[in-house]
Amino acid sequence: MRRRTSTLVAAVLLVMVVVGVGTVVRVPFVALGPGPTYDTLGAVDGTQVVAVDGAPTFPTSGHLNMTTVSVNDGVTGLQALGFWLAPDRRLVPRDTVFPPGRSTQEVDRENAEQFTASETNAELAALSELKLPTRATVADVVPGSPAEGVLQQGDTIVAVRGTPVATPQAVADALNGTRPGEPVVVTYRRGDAQQDATITLGSSPDRDQGMLGVRPGVQPVSGAITISLGDIGGPSAGLMFALAVVDKLTPGELNGGQFVAGTGTITADGTVGPIGGIPFKMRAARDAGAVTFLVPSDNCAEAVQNAPDGLRLVRVTTLASAVDALETLDGGGQAPLCTP
Template sequence: MSRRTSTLVAAVLLVIVVVGVGTIVRVPFVALGPGPTEDTLGVVKGTQVVAVDGLPTYPTSGHLNMTTVSVSDGLTGLQALGFWLAPDRAVVPRDTVYPPGLSNDQVDQQNAAEFSASETNAALAALQQLRLPTRATVADIVPGSAAEGHLQAGDDIVAVRGTPVSTPQQVSDALNGTTPGQTVVVTYRRAGVQADVSIVLGASQDQKKGMLGIQPGVEPITGDITISLGDIGGPSAGLMFALAVVDKLTPGELNGGKFVAGTGTIDASGTVGPIGGIPFKMRAAHDAGAVTFLVPDANCTEAAANAPDGLRLVRVTTLSSAVSALDTLNAGGSPPSCS
C-alpha cells in the first residue's frame, strides 16, 4: 500500500470514527427553541382551556395566547452541533434545565406543581381584579399526607383552627405557629354539608410548621373556574390565564378581537414576574399570527433586543396594568412599551 493510499484510508477511518461517536455519544447539553402556543380563550384537545360555570360570562373573540419554550434533551454531539447552527435554537448546559440531583420525573413533577400553582394564582388574581369574593378549596390531596382520608378534592375549606379562610394564603397563614404532629381542627364543606375534622399535621422538608398535605385552590363564592391545558408545565402562563378569566367575566373584548400573546408568572396579588426563554416565546407567537406581545417588565430589555419584526411589545407589571394596557390599545392609544 502506498503512502498516499494509507493516508487516505486513515483519514476515512478517522471520519467514520468521528461521525460514529457524534451520532451515538450523548452530550450534557439541551437545545431550546420555540414551543407550542395555545389560546387561553379557546379549546385544546376538546377541552375549554378556561371554563367558567355558575357566573355570568360574556362572548370573547380573537386570541390571548400563552407561550412556551421547547426543550430537546438526550442530544448527540452532531445533533447539538446542528441545533447550535440553527438560527431559532440555543444550546445550553443540561443542568440549567435539569438541576443536578433531580431525575427527569422529579423535574416534571416540580414543573407540574408550579403550573398548578399558577392556575390557582391566576384565578385568585382575576377574582381580586374583578372584586369578586372567594372561597378556599381543596384542589388536590398529597398522597400519604395528613389530610388523606379526611379531606377530598373539591371540598371547601371554611376555617382552620377556628380562623375563617377564603384564600389559599389564608389557609397557609392559619397554620403559622403549628408543629408537625400537632392536631388541628379543619372546618370544611362537602356537597353543601359543613363539618369539622381533626387532622394530625405532617412535616415538610422546607417548612418548620405543620402541613395539611393539600394543594389549596380558590373559587368564586358562587360558581367555578377551571383551567386545563394538558401537559404544559411551569409557572409562566399565569398572566395569560388570569387575562382569560377577566375577559370571560367582563363585557367587551379585552384583546379588541385581535391576536394578543404574552407570558409572565403571576402571584395571588396580581404581580407579574419574569420568565425565561422570551426570544423563543416571541418567535412562536409571531409565527402563529400574534400582533401584540405582553412582556414582564424585567424581561423588556431582552425582549426588545430579540423581537421579531411586526410584533408590538407591551410592558406589564401587574394584572391590572395588563388590563389597562389592552384597554389603551383598544382605544387607539399607546400603552407602555419595551422600546
Template sequence: MLLVVVVVGVGTVVRVPFVALGPGPTYDTLGAVDGTPVVAVEGTPTFPTAGHLNMTTVAVSDGVTALSALGFWLAPDRRLVPRDTVYPPGQTTEQVDEQNTAQFAASETNAELAAMAELALPTRATVAEIVSGSAAEGALREGDTIVSVRGVPVATPDQVAAALNGTAPGDPVNVVYERAGARAEARIVLGPSPDGGRGMLGVRPGVEPATGDITISLGDVGGPSAGLMFALAVVDKLTPGELNGGRFVAGTGTIDAAGTVGPIGGIPFKMLAARDAGATVFLVPDANCTEAAANAPDELQLVRVPTLDSAVASLEALNAGAPVPSCGP
C-alpha cells in the same frame, strides 16, 4: 471514507453536556386543546370572547449528541446552553419535571386569585390536592370547600396557611368544610412541614369564585410562566366585551396572588413562537423588557406589563387607539 464513517458514527452516539433551547408551542388560553377548554368557567355568568390570548413556551431538546449540537449551533432559532442550567446537578429529570408541575399548579391558583382580585369577586378556599399519606386523606376530598380552620373563617389559600400559624406537627385541628352542599367538620392531626416549622394540613389549597368553578387544563405543560395569560383569560371570560379587541395577543409572565407579573426565561424564543403563530401584540414582564426589545421579531408590538391591572389597562387602551407602555425606544 472509513474516517468519515467513524466520525459521523461517534457524533451521532456521544452525548454532550448541553441542551438546545428554541421556540415551543403556543396555546390559546381562550380556546381548547384536544377538545378541552384551557380555561373553563362554570356556575357563574360568562361572556363571549374572540381573538387570541396565547401563552408561549420554550422547547428544550435533551440528549444532544455531538453531531446534533453542531446542527443546533448553526440554527438561527436555537441556542445551546449547559445542561445543568435546566437540569441542576443532583436532580433527576423526573424531579425537575415534578417541580415544574408543582409550579404550574401554583400558577393556576395565583392566576385565579389575581383575576378575582382584579374583578373584586368574593372567593372560597378549596381542596385542590391531598397529600398522599397525610391525615387529611380520608377526611377531606379534592373539590371540598374549606369553610374554617381552627375556628378561623377562610376564603383563600393564604388565609388557610395563616390559620395554621402557631401550630406544630402532631397538633389536632378542626376543619369545617362543605361537600355537595352539606357542611361537616373533620378533626385532623397536623403533619410535619418540609422546613420543620408549623404543622401541615396535608392539602394544597386552591381558590374558586364564591359561586362557580374555574378549571385550568393544559396537559403536560409545566412551570409558572403562563400565569399572566391564564389570569387574562379568566378576566376576559368574566367581563363583557373582548379584552383583546379581537386581536391575536400573546405573552408570558409569572403572576402572584396580588397580580404582580414576574420575569421568565427564554423570552427571545417565546416571541419567535408568538410571531410564527400569528400574534401581533406580545405582553412582556417589566423585568424582561430590555432583553425583549433587543430580540424582538419584526411586526410584533411589545407591551410592558408590570401587573395584571396594567395588562388589562393596556389591552383596553389598544382597543381605544390610545398609546400603551412599550419595551421599545
C-alpha cells in the same frame, strides 16, 4: 496508487468513526428553541383551556396566547452542531436546566408543581381584579398526609381552627403557630353538607409549623373555574391564564378581537414577574400570528434586543396594568411599551 488508496480508505474510515461517534455520544448541553403556543381563550384537544361553569360569561374572540420554550435533551454531537447553526436555537449547559444532583423526573415534577401553583394564583388574581368573592377549596390532597381520607378534592374549606378562610393564603395563615402532632379542627363543606373534622398535623421538611396535607385552591362563590392544559411545566403562563379568566367574566373583548400573546409569572395579588427564554417565546408568538406581546417589565431589555419584526412589545407589571394596556389599545390609545 496503493498509497493513495490506503489514504482514501483511512480517511473514509475516520469519517465513519467521527459520524458514528457524533450520532451516538451525547454532549452535556440542551438545545432551547420556540415551543408550542396555546390560546387560553380556546380549546386544546377538545377541552377548553379556561372553563367557567355556573357563572355568567361573555363571548370572546381573537387570541390570548401563552407561549413556551422547547427543550431538547439528550443531544448528540452532530445534533449539537445542527442546533448551533440554527438561527432559532441556542445551546446551553445541561446543568442550567437540570441541576446536578437532581433527576430529570424531579425537575419535571417541580415544573408541574409550579404550573399548578400558577393556575391557582391566576384564578385568585383574576377574581381579586374583578372584586368577586371567593371560597377556598381543596385542589389536591397529598398522598399519605394527615388530610388523606378526611378531605377530598373539591371540598370547600370553610374554616381552620375556628378562623373563616376564603383564599389559599388565608388557609396558610390560619396554620401559623401550629406544630406537628397538634390536632386542629377543619370545617369543610362537601356538596350541601357542612361538617367539622379534627386532623392531627404532620411535619414538613421545609417549615416548622404543622402540615395539613392539602393544596388549597380558590373558586368564585358562584360557579367554578377550571384551567386544563397538560404536559406544560413552569409558572410562566400565569399572566395569560389570569387574562383569559378576566376576559370570559367581563363584557367586551379584552384583546379587541386581535391576536395577543404574552408571558409572565403571576402572584395571588396580581404582580407579574420575569421569566426565561423570552426570545424563543416571542418568535413562537410572531410565527403563530401575534401582533402584540405582553412582556414582564424586568424582561423588557432582553425583549427589545431580540424582538421579531412586526411584534409590538407591551410592558406590564401587574394584572391590572395588563388589563389597562389592552383596553387602551382597543380604544386606539398608546399603551406602555418596552423601549431600548
